[in-house]
Amino acid sequence: MQKTIALVAHDHKKPDLIKWALSHKAELCKHKLVATGTTGGLLQKELNLDIHRFKSGPLGGDQQIGALIAEQKLDCLIFFWDPLNPAPHDPDVKALLRLCSVWNLPVACTTSTADMIVTSPLFIGDDYQRDIPDL
Numbered sequence: 001m002q003k004t005i006a007l008v009a010h011d012h013k014k015p016d017l018i019k020w021a022l023s024h025k026a027e028l029c030k031h032k033l034v035a036t037g038t039t040g041g042l043l044q045k046e047l048n049l050d051i052h053r054f055k056s057g058p059l060g061g062d063q064q065i066g067a068l069i070a071e072q073k074l075d076c077l078i079f080f081w082d083p084l085n086p087a088p089h090d091p092d093v094k095a096l097l098r099l100c101s102v103w104n105l106p107v108a109c110t111t112s113t114a115d116m117i118v119t120s121p122l123f124i125g126d127d128y129q130r131d132i133p134d135l
Contacts, residue, residue, distance in 0.1 A: 003075035013080035036061035
């Protein structure tokens, strides 16, 4: 089953996301990938995969991905955010992570968590159905 995966990274974490995505390209290529603007452009160039690019995070891209979560059109968020360098759009980042909790969406903020998600039999298989809250 093809999933929709969002890939997002703050500036200092973009190299980490690219390295991670390259190591999991064989799995990622099976899914629909979306990303914020700059991150999506870098990933598209490095992975040579089709990636739908939203606006840059500070220009509304985080909110566009948040809309996918609220509309139940996203299956997973890989968001390498930088906890040591606060971003000017920090409220948008917190809102995005909050939506993941509200809608019980798998989210990875580190390479180790992202590794565990995309290699999980629950992620790879077709049987798992996450509980979506009835709000």
